[in-house]
Amino acid sequence: MPPTEYDIVIIGSGPAGATTARVAAKLGLRVLMVDKRQELGAPIQCSGAVSRHALEACGVIPVAEFIHESIYGFGIYNVAGEKTTIDYRQLKPSEYGHQNGQKPLGYVVDRRRFDRHLMTLAERAGAEVWLKTEGLSYQTDGSEYCQIQLRRFNQPIQVKAKVLVGADGLQSQVGKWAGLRTHIKITELASCLQFIVDGVKTDGLLEIITGHHWAPGGYAWVFPKGHGYAEIGLGVICTMTKKNAQWHLDQFMQQSFFKERFQNARILEIQGGGVPLAAPLRTQYAEQVILVGDAARHVNPVTGGGIHTALSGGVIAGEFLAKLIKSGAPATAENLKGYQDSWLDQLGHKMWQLYEEKTQIFRTDDIDERDRLLFQTMSQYFSPYSEYKKI
Ligand SMILES: Cc1cc2nc3c(=O)[nH]c(=O)nc-3n(C[C@H](O)[C@H](O)[C@H](O)COP(=O)(O)OP(=O)(O)OC[C@H]3O[C@@H](n4cnc5c(N)ncnc54)[C@H](O)[C@@H]3O)c2cc1C
Numbered sequence: 001m002p003p004t005e006y007d008i009v010i011i012g013s014g015p016a017g018a019t020t021a022r023v024a025a026k027l028g029l030r031v032l033m034v035d036k037r038q039e040l041g042a043p044i045q046c047s048g049a050v051s052r053h054a055l056e057a058c059g060v061i062p063v064a065e066f067i068h069e070s071i072y073g074f075g076i077y078n079v080a081g082e083k084t085t086i087d088y089r090q091l092k093p094s095e096y097g098h099q100n101g102q103k104p105l106g107y108v109v110d111r112r113r114f115d116r117h118l119m120t121l122a123e124r125a126g127a128e129v130w131l132k133t134e135g136l137s138y139q140t141d142g143s144e145y146c147q148i149q150l151r152r153f154n155q156p157i158q159v160k161a162k163v164l165v166g167a168d169g170l171q172s173q174v175g176k177w178a179g180l181r182t183h184i185k186i187t188e189l190a191s192c193l194q195f196i197v198d199g200v201k202t203d204g205l206l207e208i209i210t211g212h213h214w215a216p217g218g219y220a221w222v223f224p225k226g227h228g229y230a231e232i233g234l235g236v237i238c239t240m241t242k243k244n245a246q247w248h249l250d251q252f253m254q255q256s257f258f259k260e261r262f263q264n265a266r267i268l269e270i271q272g273g274g275v276p277l278a279a280p281l282r283t284q285y286a287e288q289v290i291l292v293g294d295a296a297r298h299v300n301p302v303t304g305g306g307i308h309t310a311l312s313g314g315v316i317a318g319e320f321l322a323k324l325i326k327s328g329a330p331a332t333a334e335n336l337k338g339y340q341d342s343w344l345d346q347l348g349h350k351m352w353q354l355y356e357e358k359t360q361i362f363r364t365d366d367i368d369e370r371d372r373l374l375f376q377t378m379s380q381y382f383s384p385y386s387e388y389k390k391i
Helices: 013-027 052-057 111-124 173-177 246-254 309-328 333-363 368-380
Strands: 004-009 031-034 049-051 066-071 073-079 083-087 105-109 127-128 133-139 146-152 155-166 188-200 207-208 219-226 229-238 266-276 287-292
Touching: 004 013, 004 309, 013 031, 013 111, 013 309, 031 111, 049 052, 049 309, 052 105, 052 309, 073 368, 083 111, 083 368, 105 111, 105 219, 111 333, 133 155, 133 173, 155 173, 155 309, 173 287, 219 246, 229 246, 229 266, 229 287, 287 333, 309 333, 333 368
Parallel strands: 004 031, 004 155, 031 127, 066 219, 073 207, 155 287
Antiparallel strands: 049 105, 066 105, 073 083, 133 146, 146 155, 188 229, 188 266, 207 219, 219 229
């Protein structure tokens, strides 16, 4: 029989859960992490772009095992195809490149291998991991441990934890069980679709195409995928268009200023999913519960990127819980508020600021003005002088 009592039980082993598990276990907590999937990261619902800084700052060494391709900068396009290039190989040639001593700015990672790698790091740090195990519910009765109901390989099983961590992604069930307001407005949920294609050239840049005409409420992208492949995708806000993401992606591929570039594209895979372009949850804790990653909406509201913020949130959560539990203090909602305060200080206030900027852009009904503002914001966001570098 496996032990049934833990300091923390984490539901969800994506980047947020696996990082919380690794950091907490390394600091001496008894950790169980469960995931309902039998293969982590699959089916893939992510383009996998993440900065090198983000990985290194969160204690993840970039290794070939999970890297599809190295990234050196950005190409930001306005609706008409005019481009701002931010290529760090040209801006800082002594630092960025692929020669001796030079490094990439970031990577496109393989989410299957990346998530498995993060899980392995958590296990090696001492966390226990159960795959094919679904979190079903939890109860708290004011005692030191809450009860968590799981289904493991179709068998019910109950475990106890001082703190339950919801790292279960967008529309978190754990958050709902705890009575937190996890519901996301449809006006702030981007519906994303991407094709993995062969036959489209890329050059180490993440290309971002703005403009209501191509992606209402969001943007389109072309990312290098390694081995000559590319990802072509976009996200749209459903309330800003009568068509679906697939229609817009077809239009973008067939009608945009890239149509010649895409003419030999052969689609190898189709992936999709929802991305919150929303504010972080106002309350990310309850009695014996915290949320981290997409579950707490730790997602960049302008770019929709959530890997970096999931990793950073995981570090903050793991460190906070280790300190709290080792101090012997009870995991009351009042004490767990310290996690959110720490997250706000390190990341959250900046994310709120970004959310305000995004809201400002979409407040105007003038589409040309909106396009201009989004292009400008994206260009500034990715520039070397961005105040949001760490998000
Ligand atoms: C199309 C698309 C493209 C994207 N591209 C990028 C990108 O290029 N760069 C970037 O930074 N971000 C990107 N994102 C966002 C990024 O994928 C997420 O922000 C990130 O995965 C969040 O990590 P997480 O650990 O919080 O949640 P997730 O990665 O969603 O992990 C949640 C885990 O919880 C598990 N789970 C859920 N419920 C239960 C349950 N009841 N019991 C057990 N397990 C459960 C799930 O199986 C899953 O493994 C993209 C998203 C989409 C949809």
